[in-house]
Amino acid sequence: MGNTTRDTIAAIATPPGSGGIGIVRISGPDAKQVLARMFLPLSSRFENFRPWFLHRGRVLDCNDEALDDVLAVFMPGPRSFTGEDVAEIHCHGGAFIVQAVLESAVRRGARQAQKGEFSRRAFINGRMDLSQAEAVAELIAAPSREALRYGLNRLDGLLARRTEALRAKLEELRMQVCVAVDFPEDEVEGMDAPTFSAAVENVSAALRHLLKGSRRARVMQQGAVVVLAGAVNAGKSSLMNALLGRNRALVTDIPGTTRDFLEEVCDLNGLPVRLTDTAGLRKATESIEELGVERSRQKLVEADAIVLVLDGGALGEAGATAEVCPEPAAREVLEMAGTTPVLVVWNKCDLCMPQKFPPSWIQNQTCCATSAFSDTQVEDMAEHLRALLLAEGDGTAGEEGLAPNVRQTLALEAALAELTALREDVDAGRSYDCCAVRLDVAAAHLAEVTGLSSPAEVLDRVFSQFCIGK
Template sequence: METAMQPERNDTIAAIATPPGSGGIGIVRISGPRAKEVLARMFLPMSALVENFTPWHLHRGRVIDWNGEALDDALAVFMPGPRTFTGEDVAEIHSHGGAYLVQAVLESAIRYGARQAERGEFSRRAFVNGRMDLSQAEAVAELIAAPSREALRYGFNRLDGLLGQRTLELRDELEILRAQMCLAVDFPDEEVEGMEPAALCEVLDSVMLAVRRLLAGSRRAQIAQQGAQVVLAGAVNAGKSSLLNALLGRERALVTDIPGTTRDFLEETCLLDGLPVRLTDTAGLRDAEETVEQLGVTRSREKLSHADLVVLVLDGARLGDEGAAADACPDPAACEVLEAVGDTPLLVVWNKCDICMPKVFPPRWIGSRTCCAVSALSDTYVEELAATLRAVLLGGSAEAAPEDGLAPNARQSLVLENALRELEGLRADVVAGQPYDCCAVRLDLAASYLGEVTGLSSPAEVLNSIFAQFCIGK
């Protein structure tokens, strides 16, 4: 399998490292064997004592263009490799942040011997030069695009190498299994200790559990990165619109005592302690007679199928003590929601608890589902509800709790799923008594997939696709 483990080019690159537009400071970054030479040609230190750039020190001076004319009073720093981001010699010029000025500084660097960097080329050089694995390189872009504190945490843990280290540990366990299989295949008649099928399955079970835990974190990472779709559903007049307003902290949805006031879904975005959430208020579920309300109810049912979390809002004032003590759900709309959600996470909210807080709580028919009480109109327990919403959204899967902070992205999740599928097939083959030399094929594939997380066995086209999504200055 072709990999990009050696630098494709040994030239010097330059790019603007700060966002487009005007700002207080603009940074032009230069990386490569001629970084110091380019810097010396385009930057004149103010102090006559500076004859050679002291590594890792900021120097004040004038940036000059290719005609020798001064562009700006700026700061410059030279950082020798290999202990730099790219592993190469790196120079940076920190000028004032005018859009034209920063572009002029970049053009000077290019005129004096650098080349315009491609998208993600700095990070790719860091990967190629062994300064970071592929999961860390991806984390650079994810940190830049992080929309929430949770996304920052997951991205930073990947940047710190935690995910790459864990997958390499699992790959090493598979390498030990491979060695044991080779012993059994190469020396079948010798007194060489090989791994029995039962012991082999025990190791496979351990590795598969660890992979499932990593995959359990992928849903959390996706929600932290992209936000979660939370759908408020239930009967008419249950208080869904009031609950939306309470969570938003402002009057966004129209609230009346007239059943069927909400005739179409309404979406608003909010943050739950740093977690981005799209709240969707839907029309009450019932057999509507009016055409417009019928369309709204149909859309409500469609929204249920696309939710990351469904909040079933109950009208506590209408259900009362009898509804809470019942063994079967007494609310037709609630019954419909419970049937429709399937495997989608569900949170049951007993609204209007200021009117009726039942003696039996949570209601018997809710079973083991998460339930909380709230009064949307009086803001009672609304903060507790928001905390519960966040906890349910970031909760683990039923199969395995996610490893804290180890949340693979979509690409990493895909290769982990492929590895898990091969391991499950391998275990089935071992239990069925298949020869070890046949089983080793699946083991090799699983190890290769795990290696793709860190880039050990990633095809060049995969690397090209990943780094093409980066910004030019990173």
């Protein structure tokens, strides 16, 4: 990114198009002077831009003619977003007006800002670390309330604090290793191989915990793919319609009505989900149905979560007391699921709700009973599904804020791989000076999360994804 923090930059900070308010932001050493050249105060008591105070006046265009009635504010550094002197002009939000205000600022000494340059300056000036800067962009692009909540937690620095605490532990271990190398004849407390290996494993376990949140980050930013699967006539299409609140899928009493998959987007209390209704799994009697069944199996492979729908009306009480899953389709779904989380739904519970529930053949899967004709039970099923999607890999609830994005995940995985290799070296009896090298590399990878050791090209790539006004 060809920029310099010695320049004073300006950009439109509000979305393109017309609106009630438009904001032009100016940042840099000459921000106050640029503002003064283009602002004509209306108050006779105006004195040199009282900091953090909105001043009413006229903004002047490139020819010193009044352009709009505006509010202007000056925010001196370092207590500003960028850490520099910052000025903002709040004008009416017409596209021409806002562009004319920006042009006036540029002609009076500012330079047009590049993508993400304001946030990059905040990072360079120590107002936020790289993970917090990324959280700013993720907040702007948040597709759901859940993504917004996790983005705010990252902006607060929770992820950065956790990774920095782990990096500090590695630095402490490295210091102990250096002492052991420099003074091999002396006794160094706590530096025997088992204790050292246990300390490394503690950090590794914490990293694995952080990495569990990467799945949640992807689900929240991109939405989750949820596949409804099971036998024919189990009620998958009816449940999909109930979740959507409208009749999207065709429903009949004829088994095998759904021949192909149907996809629709819905909101699970702030979590975006793409529901996929699939053809019932059975031995197909014709080529068209066979193609639909194969597509169903492919969708199961791509799913973030599977809703296994059981026909409670057909299974009856005997299905709930069986030791082995009585439905071939259900057995196939559970076998194909692998590590994909599964919600087992005993559907049509209004026809038959067994005394023993859940069935004995359901072991570690989350399950619930529902009926497509009961709003309350469908809402309960939706809550079970939402909790399943936001759970950790081991099924426990996710910790607030610990949802690293793709770049952060790669850095955490690289650090974990280095520590895994380090433990293998220690167990193999390799020398401590080799251990110090791996500790250095792992600590450097953790520093990448907050940007302490990120090269310029990484910073360019991160901030180029921002909008110009941020």
